[in-house]
Amino acid sequence: MKRFLKRYGGFTRCAIEERMAYKAGFLMNGLFQLVGILVSIFIWRVLFQEQSTIQGYNWDQMILYALITAMLNATLNFRTEMGLSEKILDGSIASDLTKPIDFQNMSFFHALGESLVEGSISILIIAVTALLFVDLTEYLVPVRMLLFLVSLILAFLLKFCLAYMGGLMCFYTSNGYGVVYLRQVITDVFSGALLPLSFFPGWFQKLSGVLPFQASVYLPTQIFLGRISGIEVVWTLALQAMWVVVLWILAKLLFRFAVRKVTIQGG
8 A cells, every 4th residue: 555655646746736836726716616606605595585495405504515516526627627638639648658557546646636736725715605604513513524524535536537537538539628518517417516406306316316426416415414314324425435436447447448449540
């Protein structure tokens, strides 16, 4: 394990240094995120003026749902995913393929470094916003927070797998932006990033339930809000872990096929 971390940890440090070298860039990302959060809060405030709950969510729960969703989306953003796509499209991935390392592991640890920087400012913004608009007393339960942290880690791993496989699609097309954007739209809709899945019709909820996307956003928020508890939390974490394993393996297989295709086309 020590040797493994020593081999790939450098990619995390490199990614952190790259992000920190452009402080204005990630500070602007933080500003845009803050504006988006405030707009969302004001919209929900208008909707809650004439009712105390919407689809079973009260004011505090709805705002916390929006904040947690924003945090999860910030940890692996559009720029991170486009980085992989650009490597494939401009051919710079060739140098990575000649290195005695696993490309998927390298991509993960690089994404981890970027996410630590982006996520740190996101957490700060969201924490301050939550303190200003929400009563957190009933939600900051130690055991629940620990389970939520585990769920967050699994959600990040799952989001990486989805983004990584989306990026690998650029082996088959030159439209990297379109592939990444389509992947994000599909993920946002089926993960509950736009609205809680309980807001959608029953058939849509059932469809989302058999797909991996809900495990990246909707399920972690349900743990934090205490809307699932007891043995259901254990099953939720197990479901997240299962999807991480399945998608990680599928990503490796996809990469092997993609590289083989490139080799054949190259002669």
